[in-house]
Amino acid sequence: MGGEIVVRPAADEDWAGLWPLWHAVVAAGETYPYDPETTSEAGRAMWFAPPPAYTWVAVAPNGGIVGTYQLKPNQLKLGDHVANAGFMVDPELRGQGVGRRLGEHCLNAARELGYRAMQFNAVVTTNTASLQLWRSLGFIIVGTVPRGFRHAVHGEVDMHIMHRFL
Amino acid sequence: MGGEIVVRPAADEDWAGLWPLWHAVVAAGETYPYDPETTSEAGRAMWFAPPPAYTWVAVAPNGGIVGTYQLKPNQLKLGDHVANAGFMVDPELRGQGVGRRLGEHCLNAARELGYRAMQFNAVVTTNTASLQLWRSLGFIIVGTVPRGFRHAVHGEVDMHIMHRFL
Numbered sequence: 323m324g325g326e327i328v329v330r331p332a333a334d335e336d337w338a339g340l341w342p343l344w345h346a347v348v349a350a351g352e353t354y355p356y357d358p359e360t361t362s363e364a365g366r367a368m369w370f371a372p373p374p375a376y377t378w379v380a381v382a383p384n385g386g387i388v389g390t391y392q393l394k395p396n397q398l399k400l401g402d403h404v405a406n407a408g409f410m411v412d413p414e415l416r417g418q419g420v421g422r423r424l425g426e427h428c429l430n431a432a433r434e435l436g437y438r439a440m441q442f443n444a445v446v447t448t449n450t451a452s453l454q455l456w457r458s459l460g461f462i463i464v465g466t467v468p469r470g471f472r473h474a475v476h477g478e479v480d481m482h483i484m485h486r487f488l
Numbered sequence: 489m490g491g492e493i494v495v496r497p498a499a500d501e502d503w504a505g506l507w508p509l510w511h512a513v514v515a516a517g518e519t520y521p522y523d524p525e526t527t528s529e530a531g532r533a534m535w536f537a538p539p540p541a542y543t544w545v546a547v548a549p550n551g552g553i554v555g556t557y558q559l560k561p562n563q564l565k566l567g568d569h570v571a572n573a574g575f576m577v578d579p580e581l582r583g584q585g586v587g588r589r590l591g592e593h594c595l596n597a598a599r600e601l602g603y604r605a606m607q608f609n610a611v612v613t614t615n616t617a618s619l620q621l622w623r624s625l626g627f628i629i630v631g632t633v634p635r636g637f638r639h640a641v642h643g644e645v646d647m648h649i650m651h652r653f654l
Contacts, residue, residue, distance in 0.1 A: 357565035397610060399523035400638045401647075441633060443609070444563060465631010465649045467607060472566045481567070483631045483649060 327388060327420065329427045332377040337366045339387045340379060344369060347410045351474030353449050354408070358474065374402070376435075378427065380411075380420055388412045389420045391428050396441045405437040405488075409452075416451065425459050433488050445482040446471050453482065461486045493554060493586060495593045498543040503532045505553045506545060510535060513576045517640030519615050520574070524640065540568070542601075544593065546577075546586055554578045555586045557594050562607045571603040571654075575618075582617065591625050599654045611648040612637050619648065627652045 332340070341362050348365065351358040356365070369392055370377055380389035389411040396406035407428050411420045432440055442461070445452055465483035473479045498506070507528050514531065517524040522531070535558055536543055546555035555577040562572035573594050577586045598606055608627070611618055631649035639645045 351566060355564040355567035397636070398521040400517060400640075401521040401610065401636055403638065403644075404633070404636050439635070441636070444567065464633055467570070467630055467649070467651060468653075469605070470563070470567055470570050470607070472569065474566075478569075483633070485633060487634075 327380045332379045343412050391424045403438040405432040405440045439487045442484040447480040493546045495546050498545045509578050557590045569604040571598040571606045605653045608650040613646045
């Protein structure tokens, strides 16, 4: 799977195919602070936000969307040299390299857009797969917010802030 | 000054009186990531954002606005038990207790709104007065983002993430 997927910019028409994946990740309430009951319309408005946010999708050979990421400035003007990004992979395809493929693509895209660093504000500490992936891609934990995330299964858990220069 | 000012919810009509202070703080480019060239209209849209954001002003006996803060959730739904806040004090009135008065007021307002903690995402490390104030009000540094802020005078400087439970 990892070698066959194509990563390309998302088009408006991709939302219908992306929504089941996006909804599955958000509804689980385990990794993102989005309201688990976020509607398709509200999800689209956030994930397909206009520039300077940009969204990509990972597309399988059969045309199905298997992953996505959104890249945007982490702060307003005087902090907009630091990027922020969010990633989602089809829950049924985890562990097959899609996340790594998207992560590497995103780091390159951020460099091309002129960002100097990338920061994640809310890596839920129970999300060990993501933590391991970001560490392997050069991110370090620069902070930890205690009990900052209300996990659907584990209750209030800590969130890591992760960072790397580009 | 500190004992005479009144802190009250901001009304739309307050923006005209608040703008000179807000603009002076933002235009300096030393403490907030807002574009130093932010227009009055854009500033108003951000600082007077609708609920769940709430804004207060500190008003001097002569009716002049001498400070302000905005209180809002730091994250979307599953992280919205943690508040975020931003504070501004008239640059000509610093060191007179207005910031402390606003900080204490904000902590109480956050408790009344049901928040469980408060988090600042971008306390510029050169802003020693703010760091000292927040420490004295019970905040601790839970993380540091390297070179995350392009300071108008000092160039790229670190930002602290500060936190306290309520």
